[in-house]
Amino acid sequence: MEKQKTNFDFLTGLITIVIGIVYGIMSYMLKRSPMGNPLSPSIFPLILACGMVLFGIILLLRSDLETTKRAFAKVKATTTANDKLSHQMIFATVAAAVVYALLFERVGYVIATFLFMGFMLTITNGKKWLLNVIISLVFSIVVYYVFGYLLGVILPKTPFLNI
Amino acid sequence: MKLNKKLISSMLSVALIGALALSGCASQSSSSTSAASSSSSSSSSETQTTVDYPKNAMEFIAPSGAGGGWDLTIRTVAKVLQDTSLVTVPMPVTNNSGGGGGVNLAYMQTQEGSDKLISVYSPPILLINLNGSSEYSYKETTPIARLITDYGAFVVPKDSPYKSIADVMDALKKDPKSVKIGGGSSAGSMDHIQFLIVAKAAGVTDLKDIDYISFQDGTATAQILGGHVDLLTTGLGDVQSLIESGDLIALAQTASDRVGEGALAEIPTCKEQGIDVTFENWRGLFGAPGMPDYAVEFWRDTLKKMTETDEWNAERAKHGWADAYMDKEDFESFLAEKNEEYKGILAEIGLLAE
């Protein structure tokens, strides 16, 4: 079997052009400056937008659709159970991080972090409950005090307990 | 488990170092920790907290980079409050620069109701709203007190062709593009306006065509030293050492009578040079919008006490600031009055936003 080139350059080029165009339109729609040249806040972004489109086209011309198609086919063919599992883990991490961000200021640093770390450790470390609980608890409390009292970074307090 | 050990040991070492550091100012650290530990019982009753406010670190903000007038003012306030033990909790100062103060004004909106945020501002808090660069006005903050006033100065490099402020104005009358004006504040804000007010008084007509270049990352002084702009409009105290050393020459100051000592006192006022105008750079403190009453009361009271201390007066003398203390209510009507005055000026020079 001949080894064929695979890359995502065609797709990358397309995405680059789309970003460039959308960003360019948004730049043009910006509020006009009240003084000096009214377009002055838009000029630099417009230059960037042109650059994106230009380099997107260069990349597009240098690549071809087939290579990218092959790359997708290859990804599909070589995706193992492990890859699927790690994608699920990434998804779970992102979801957990969003929940963490939402809880952060509502339930305070220590509790939010304890839950988040506990969840993450359960994903990576499995159901070793005692170890996971100890690590999450120690981490959240130690970080809370080290940042709050030694580094001057005040983290959100736990409501009711006020610590 | 190995990790735990490592983690704990490294955290312990941090703690040890921290303890070492804080031993240098034991009074401050012990009082803040005791305040924190005693606070857990009284959290349910918000109204009674006047007694143990402030119990946690304050958030003092300079809306500009370090080294400028705002930064120096709020740091000096923090230092005097600490030295005189009027406030015993930590008052770390952060620099939240950008947008001529507008970035911090926007940030203050996110901290609505905060009892720990205090920021310093001066004429720009009105100007950036009037010229349309910030959608927030001083009304979206909690004014606490006016403290001091400072004056502006116009400086040129030592080899500049301009020997007096009149030379600059004459050149501008001939061609408004001929003198490039640099400054630390954003366009349409203080440094820019103080120059335009003087130019207007001197009879320059094409105010809109004068090029003002904003250097907000503290590099304005380097730009005038390097001769990349022709004139720098700035605060009187900001370039003191470079005037003393002779690297920069001050053409005028905006006070009605000469202020300062030494080299600063040798700078002629605009009035002396036949331009009948003054510009005051007053500075005051502002809390976040909706700052709770107990916090406002505490700071009104504390700042009044502070301005009466010898330490504060010594600092004022050191930096050449005139006393301009004004309590909350007076300050608010002063702000309303100045807002109208600046509005008129901006409208005249065509920079007022609709």
Added chain:
Amino acid sequence: MEVLSLFFDGLLTAIQPYHLLLITFGGVLGTIVGMLPGLGPATGVAVLLPITFSMSPTAALITMAGVYYGAMFGGSRSSILINTPGDGAALAATFDGYPMAMNGKAESALAISAIASFIGGLISVFFLIALATPVAKFALKFGPAEYFLLMVAALSMTASMSKGNMVKGFISTLFGLIISTVGIDAQSGIPRFTFGILELQTGIDFLVVIIGLYALGEVFKAFKAINEGKKVPQKKFGKIWITKEEWRKTWLPILRSTPLGFVVGALPGAGGTMASLMAYNNEKQFSKNPDDFGKGEIVGLAAPEAANNAASVGAFIPMLTLGIPGSGTTAVMMGALLMLGIQPGPLLFTQHPDVAWGLIASMVIGNFVLAVVNIPMAGLLVRVLAVDAKILYPIVLGLAFVGTYAISSSVVDFFILIIFGVLGYFMEKIKIPTAPMILAVIVGGTMEQSFRQATRISNGSLGIFVESPLALALIAITIISVVYPAIKASLAKRKAKTV
């Protein structure tokens, strides 16, 4: 001669036990703060501010300086060990430092990082003594046009030398510049691309971008290895030192990178990130085996490390000689000096020679102290590599979030962090280099401002960008940086064909 005697007076000041203790304390604190993602030297120095008010000016300044170069030593520790730079200046240390650690050469990596930092820092102090005034004068030649061109040069160097192809490097750069336009525009005060989100008005902090791309990206990549039950990269650790062979390879790059870092650091606003990336690219150009860069080439770690410490010393020049802070950290230090009643500027050396020379001498002492402290500390830290990935990576994640919160106390940054974590993962998949993007996010704001300042000074004419010899030199550097690698690559291709 007078300079020498003043310097020795300074040494005597710095070596007093009290000051020596402060230098050590500052250095250790700086190293630790530098290692934590999101916390850089500016934070470390700011933490100290209130404490320093009760000290003498000399003591305050040398403690803060200790934190500053301590953080420069420490920032790259986490770059090497967990591929997460502590701050912008430590970014370049991930390129080859982390691969070295993965290849089982963590001891060498940590050692060369400390050694290069030490040499770069020490030599720069002597540059500072000898050249402060001429370098300051040179820095003043940089007007807005020159700043703009300098940044263009740095960006195009990074884009063209990055892994993969040059076009993708430029796309990455442009994307970074786009990110840097988010927030209130400083020249007109108009909010741009904020989508009505208040927190975005202050812009997207480059540190959040770095932490997202690196720390989160690293965690995402690690999942696969965790599932495979991959063994830890190293269990037994040797002495933290380098071999004779490694020293033979690195001494010249270290010496070359030091003056480069020093000069770039002395430009107000340029800073350590730009210095270290430029040094890295430089050495890659010089190297006979540029393909080894990014795969654990020790030169690729030594050069940026020397440059970033040299830059941290260079950054003192504008502050000491002109009273202009050259970096975020020196800005905080200048604030402290003003508070203590000392006005930094041209008269500092005549009015307060004890402070100025005490500080300079403390840098010499501080470098020795940090080298001595850092080697054993590295011996301890290297054991991070023996921690099971299943436990290490959740902790990295936890630190990434708390470090992000430390930057601006805003939960909105968490979402930005997550977005860049995912983005980094996909950029890696489609092979777009991330380093040019990060540099672009860091310098983008200043770059645009410089462009607009320059065109306003010139009444809209672009001629200002070719007016001065300095501007022309910077343009030449930019062109060479783009054309040279292309020629080199095509020559190599032709050679490969003929063989």
